[in-house]
Amino acid sequence: MVKPWTRWQDWAEVVLGVVALLSPIWLSVSTAATWTMVVLGVLIAIDGLWSLAAPGTVASEWIQIVLGVLLFISPWVMGYSALTGAAWTSWIIGVLTVIAGVAALPAANAAHQGLAGQH
Template identity: 35%
Template structure:
């Protein structure tokens, strides 16, 4: 059975996933060619920074609220193409939906692990 240490190691893996997704979201306007379109570019830059900062904060000194913020931002990234009106830009749409979904799932799984700790090894 996994110990608390191994569960924390897995949780930090989720923080690394969020950090990578935040970085990918931040650079996506340049890589995917929509840096000249205001709404998706700024949403990617701001969302990427918030996700990355929350991941770094969780890696340095874990607190549950950081996961909740990352979850909310992940969900906001999923809906951003429709709310901000750039859903017709397929490449931006998929970048936001895919990365937002990964961030949201990683955050949910970490929150679940916090509230459902692994049983202690005997």
């Protein structure tokens, strides 16, 4: 049984979300880039906290993967791919978020199975 607040993947998701959220402070960004990075950063961090608090919630890992993909494609979709710093930050954090979500899936599934066996 996985204890809450212990999975490194979920802590990584929280950190990645906070970095995305705060990165417009030190990057040259447009309004679209700022809002995209702030909103997705907040959602990634909140979902990471949710995963930490409830490690058996498999859906939160899938949500994390979707949020990572959205952050990765956002420079093209939101039109800030020419802003090198903001675009690369979105691409790197997006990929790392997907990797962390995929890495957490087996542990989340195992924790979920453990919860199902306790009923």
